[in-house]
Amino acid sequence: MEEIGFLGMGIMGKAMAMNLLRNGFKVTVWNRTLSKCDELKEHGASVGESPAAVVKKCKYTIGMLSDPPAALSVVFDKGGILEEISSGKGYIDMSTVDAETSSKISEAVIAKGGSFLEAPVSGSKKPAEDGQLVILSAGEKGLYDKILPAFDVLGKKSFFLGEVGNGAKMKLVVNMIMGSMMNAFSEGLVLADKSGLSPKTLLDVLDLGAIANPMFKMKGPSMIQNSYNPAFPLKHQQKDMRLALALGDENAVSMPVAAAANEAFKKARSTGLGDLDFSAVYEVFKVTEPSA
Ligand SMILES: NC(=O)C1=CN([C@@H]2O[C@H](COP(=O)(O)OP(=O)(O)OC[C@H]3O[C@@H](n4cnc5c(N)ncnc54)[C@H](OP(=O)(O)O)[C@@H]3O)[C@@H](O)[C@H]2O)C=CC1
Numbered sequence: 001m002e003e004i005g006f007l008g009m010g011i012m013g014k015a016m017a018m019n020l021l022r023n024g025f026k027v028t029v030w031n032r033t034l035s036k037c038d039e040l041k042e043h044g045a046s047v048g049e050s051p052a053a054v055v056k057k058c059k060y061t062i063g064m065l066s067d068p069p070a071a072l073s074v075v076f077d078k079g080g081i082l083e084e085i086s087s088g089k090g091y092i093d094m095s096t097v098d099a100e101t102s103s104k105i106s107e108a109v110i111a112k113g114g115s116f117l118e119a120p121v122s123g124s125k126k127p128a129e130d131g132q133l134v135i136l137s138a139g140e141k142g143l144y145d146k147i148l149p150a151f152d153v154l155g156k157k158s159f160f161l162g163e164v165g166n167g168a169k170m171k172l173v174v175n176m177i178m179g180s181m182m183n184a185f186s187e188g189l190v191l192a193d194k195s196g197l198s199p200k201t202l203l204d205v206l207d208l209g210a211i212a213n214p215m216f217k218m219k220g221p222s223m224i225q226n227s228y229n230p231a232f233p234l235k236h237q238q239k240d241m242r243l244a245l246a247l248g249d250e251n252a253v254s255m256p257v258a259a260a261a262n263e264a265f266k267k268a269r270s271t272g273l274g275d276l277d278f279s280a281v282y283e284v285f286k287v288t289e290p291s292a
């Protein structure tokens with residue numbers, strides 16, 4: 001397969017680019033903070049000096065950026081993708097953004113003759129390292145077909161969901177559910193503890209019943225040790241709740257559970273927990289009224 005460009009060497013981008021290298025792809029990487037490319041370089045990646053330089057060199061370029069402003073910046077700003085994208089080249093944005101952001105990028109790329117696919121992913125740092133992501137793509141089917149060999153390395157399953165925006169929306173729905181679940185889980189752990197039960201025993205009970213799931217199993221043991229090493233940063237989960245609630249607004253969908261969960265994530269951010277794992281929202285529920 002052709003050389004792949006990769007923009008954004010954060011938690012996810014670095015793991016994904018490393019995975020492509022391990023599986024024999026030639027990769028050229030770029031990151032706003034250049035030093036984060038060093039480890040990739042040691043593993044054989046080339047480094048581009050700007051998103052435009054990466055697109056100039058590579059037929060296909062993937063982006064994995066934090067949020068809508070970041071996703072837009074690598075496309076529209078000076079040295080951005082639009083300076084070099086042209087007929088025969090494709091841009092695949094795997095960041096979690098809203099449908100409007102994705103559509104803006106798609107229209108601009110297509111206006112320059114390029115192809116565009118949005119392809120946000122479900123799965124966190126470990127699935128990214130293990131090539132076990134779930135890829136939610138939408139946009140140009142021709143580009144999807146061409147990039148599939150890379151998706152097969154990055155993920156365990158790829159979906160093609162039709163027109164641009166559908167991948168973004170699917171990802172936001174999934175993460176809205178995940179964020180709400182994390183809040184209910186945190187409340188349950190605190191309720192068990194405050195009412196004299198062992199949170200550890202609660203984890204064992206949950207794991208044997210109908211609501212057992214990989215997230216409770218993976219995050220629970222570290223949460224009860226107050227350990228929140230970031231796999232999925234809380235600030236990104238809150239961004240996803242915010243964008244999902246906006247999607248709810250647009251569609252007149254009442255989402256009281258997600259709205260309450262968003263408030264807890266906002267509270268966690270306001271107390272400086274944004275860069276920790278999203279499971280750190282647990283700390284918000286632990287705060288109790290001071291005794292009289
Ligand atoms: N972590 C996870 O478990 C998952 C994350 N996601 C989504 O994937 C995306 C990336 O997440 P993750 O890797 O965890 O995030 P990180 O915060 O680890 O990385 C964010 C990346 O975005 C770059 N960035 C931020 N702002 C800008 C900007 N203005 N211009 C250019 N680059 C910018 C950062 O560059 P710099 O290093 O210079 O700051 C960094 O490369 C997010 O949309 C997230 O919601 C999806 C599934 C799972």
Ligand SMILES: O=CC(=O)O
Nearest residue numbers: 121122123124232
């Ligand atoms: O977006 C986060 C995830 O775990 O998926």
